[in-house]
Structure formats: structure tokens, C-alpha cells
Amino acid sequence: MTPFFESHRFFSLISTHLPDMVWVKDLEGNYIFANQSICDNLLMAENIHEPIGKNDLFFATRERSRCPENLQWHTFGELCFNTDKTTLQAMKPMRFEEYGNIRGELVYFDVHKAPLHDEEGNLIGIIGSARDITEQKRLENELNITKRLIESGPVVVFEWSGEEGWPIRFVSPNIESVLGISYRKLMKKATKFSTFIHPDDIKKVESEVVEFLEMKATKFVQEYRLLRENGTLIWVKDFTVVEYREDGAVSTIKGYVFDNTAERVADDRAQYFNHFDQLTGLPNRQKMLLDMQLNLPKACAIFNIDSFREMNDLFGIAVGDDILVQLAQESVRMGMSPYRIGGDEFAVLFYEEGTSRNALKEQINQILLRLHEMTFTVADEVINIRMNVGV
Structure with missing residues (x-):
């Protein structure tokens, strides 16, 4: 092997063409060698000769001075020094993931460091290499987020x-x-x-x-x-x-x-309140109009309570509401399918084909008779109600 291949020049030639950062430091942390990649991507040095004899803190301090108002402009320097010390204490090759801001951008490096000995076996410094894995870390973080979302x-x-x-x-x-x-x-x-x-x-x-x-x-x-x-x-x-x-x-x-x-459930509940009365649970005016459009009834009877307003004034709204609920329940027990379409107004639809006016009148009279027989207990008093109807 010729002296050329053993020389510092050959090592410099190889490392210059590598995309990874390569460097050598002495035991005080000063650079003995730095390839072009570390000069461009971390130290911001003018050329590969400038780092010689200087350490990471020198370049970090210089870079921070260029943008003093931004504390996150350049945060590398101390971390590099600390992992150098850890490697020398372990006295073996080590791998680190180093990260920090370079010119305001968060950057991750996959770093390998090892103690460096001369031909006689004397420890003379530390040799290292680093690769930018920022994009890889971004993809890993996105994958981890997606994985957590999928799993939990x-x-x-x-x-x-x-x-x-x-x-x-x-x-x-x-x-x-x-x-x-x-x-x-x-x-x-x-x-x-x-x-x-x-x-x-x-x-x-x-x-x-x-x-x-x-x-x-x-x-x-x-x-x-x-x-x-x-x-x-x-x-x-x-x-x-x-x-x-x-x-x-x-x-x-x-x-x-x-x-x-x-x-x-929320949609069904909203739909229910659109079509059903909250007090009595009966279908409301909107539901009646919808049923009329779909089923085309032959007749519609509308019932209301005689003097219901005066009843409310005399006994109170709570009593009036109780009467409406009882009236609705009794109507259902009678086999009717009533709608509550207003304050004290209830409607019943009739669908029978061929029902004469007299037959319909008789049917409604029977309904009125049953309703008039109903009694309500209010303040320990039993009262009856009268119903009016229009067909």
C-alpha cells in the first residue's frame, strides 16, 4: 500500500464525498478534522479548515449571535460536548440520537462516536459520524400517532x-x-x-x-x-x-x-320532539299533517275542552296540564288515535271508506259521551269537563 493511501489526504478525500457528517476531535473537544458535510449542516463553517482547533461551543455561540432575539435559533453545542464526554467515559463505540434547532429548524441526527487511538494504542481523541434523520423522525411520529389512533x-x-x-x-x-x-x-x-x-x-x-x-x-x-x-x-x-x-x-x-x-339517539329524540307533544306524548299537529298527506283520511274531528282557559285561571296551569294528560290517556284507552294539535285541542282522523255522515256523527257522539263521563280530582274536588267538537 502506497503512502498516499495511508495519508490524511486519502481520509479527507473519502469523507468529503460522503453525505454523512464525519469529524475527529482531540481530548479537549477541539476539531482535528471536519468534512464538508458537518461544516455545511452543523457548524456553519466557511470551509473544512476553519473548524481545526475550535470546538462546538465556538460555532454554536457564533451562530446564536447572528439571531440573538430568537433563543431557539441554534441550540446545538452543549449536547455535542456532553455525548463526547459520555463516549470517552464508556471507552467504547456508542450511538446517540441528538436533536436541536439549527437556524430555527428542529433537526434530528443519528450519531455514532468512538474513542480514537494512535498506532501505539494511546487515546488521542474521538471520531464521529452523523446522519440527518429529521424526515425519518417526522414519519415515525406520524406513524406512531396513527398507530395510537388505530389501537385506542x-x-x-x-x-x-x-x-x-x-x-x-x-x-x-x-x-x-x-x-x-x-x-x-x-x-x-x-x-x-x-x-x-x-x-x-x-x-x-x-x-x-x-x-x-x-x-x-x-x-x-x-x-x-x-x-x-x-x-x-x-x-x-x-x-x-x-x-x-x-x-x-x-x-x-x-x-x-x-x-x-x-x-x-339524539336524532331520534329530535325527530320525536318534531312529531310528538312533550306533555301528553301524543303525536302533534306536524305529525297529523304528515299522516294526512300519506294516508288521505276521509274525515277529521277536532275536540277542545269547554272553558279550559277559565279552568286554568281558577285551578292553575299544573292542574290544567294534569287534565290534558288524563284526557290523552283515556282517549288512547278508548282505542282512538288522537293528536294534540293545540293547547286544549285534540284531533282524530277517520279513514273508513263508505262511512255516511250519520254514521260518523253517531261515532263522534259516542266519543263525546265517554269523555263527558270522565271525572277529574282537583284539590279534593271531583269535576267533569265538557267537550266541543267540529268535523
């Missing part, structure tokens, strides 16, 4: 293969806590997710999926009920993403499913 978040992630029978390729472990379905049981080939769909919903769900796939839809949303393994029922919302092969066949189906029960 409120959304269960599915992946089905486009093969016959739609075998499950993947399901997130949080399926047990979110949907109440055993992870191990579902991952068995003999168990299908459709097993847990409510029997009354399964045909609708399957027909919708077939329709979407025939349309070559890439995204669609479904809502349906699931039966948990403990027997309870929940509503779920299923966001589906479909990937197709070039020949048009399904390659992969991905589902993002979450428990939608609370939202459905």
Missing part, C-alpha cells in the same frame, strides 16, 4: 380483500372496546363481520354494497345496527373506501367504522 381511538379500521368471500386482511385491535366484538373471533376465517349486523339490516347493507360496487364507487357511507357479543345493540356509521384493479375488479375494501349510537 374511537374508529375501528378494517381491510377486506377483493377475493371471494371478502376475507378480512386487517382489523384494528380496538374493535373490542369500540364495537364489542372479539378481535380473535373476527380474525378467524370462519367468522364474517356480517355475522354481527342486525338481521333486520343485513339485506339492506348487502344490497347497498352491491349497488355501490356496480357503480364503481370509490367512497360511500352506510349506517346500520350491530349486535355486540354481550347482546346489546348499537348503531354504527361505516365510511368505506374501495380500490379497483385495472380490469375493474375490486382489489381492496377499507372500512372506517365508529359507534354512532349517541348521534342516532
